[in-house]
Amino acid sequence: MDKPLLKKLFPGFEDALYEEMLQHGVLRYVKEGEPLLRVGQHIRSVILILEGVIKLYREDDDGNEFFIYHLNAGQACSLSLVCAYKQETSEVMARAVTNATLLTIPLELMDKWLSHYKSWYEFVITSYRNRFEELLKTIDAVAFSNMDERLEFYLRKQVAQFGPVLKLTHQDIAGDLNSSREVISRLLKKMEAKGLSGLTEIPLNG
Structure with missing residues (x-):
């Protein structure tokens, strides 16, 4: 130093x-x-x-x-x-x-x-x-967002920090958001269906 x-x-x-x-x-x-x-x-x-x-x-x-x-x-x-x-x-x-x-x-x-x-x-x-x-x-x-909005907010922060390819499993995300892996997996599939898949690269079955 x-x-x-x-x-x-x-x-x-x-x-x-x-x-x-x-x-x-x-x-x-x-x-x-x-x-x-x-x-x-x-x-x-x-x-x-x-x-x-x-x-x-x-x-x-x-x-x-x-x-x-x-x-x-x-x-x-x-x-x-x-x-x-x-x-x-x-x-x-x-x-x-x-x-x-x-x-x-x-x-x-x-x-x-x-x-x-x-x-x-x-x-x-x-x-x-x-x-x-x-x-x-x-x-x-x-306090003011439902889980899909919280997930998008979280992912945008992660992408801003680490770039579009995130080394996160669905369980990692669920832990950070105090949710379940099943809920996160379902919401990620929903995001892809809505055309938000370009936000980040996370395996849908991760």
Whole structure:
């Protein structure tokens, strides 16, 4: 990791802040499928994404998952910003969708950076706002849409993230939408019949 990479991924920080990130940040490499956060876990550092995709989701008592949003390179896990600063535990799960590289920042630097670096303060506020907007979109999709509309909304987000060829099974989609594989398979066939098959490439019997 070097300063040019940090400047590319996190533009607009003061030079002194980049130096502190290089000095105090710890690189962490996670493999596809590896969990990063669990419900009830204490968060003792801020997580910045340098490479890869991280999935945030909720899990019910039966182990069923509900997809919230993805984090990409150049973004921060806002939950880690909040929980680390307030020394609270996580209320969501996080898992690496791809191999990923993270930069973790020790908790004790947060007060200093928030008061010393205007760019970091603005970055934290922007991260909160962006993730809140993502959460509102997800809530709207759940509260005000039926399952076929939720499925199309979900697929469009996945295509925007990963491209038109998705490595998802029908069971993966059902898990993220808290539905059943049978319902998802039926709705995907319905989408194809309506001419929406060009949205993405997922086997109808996947």
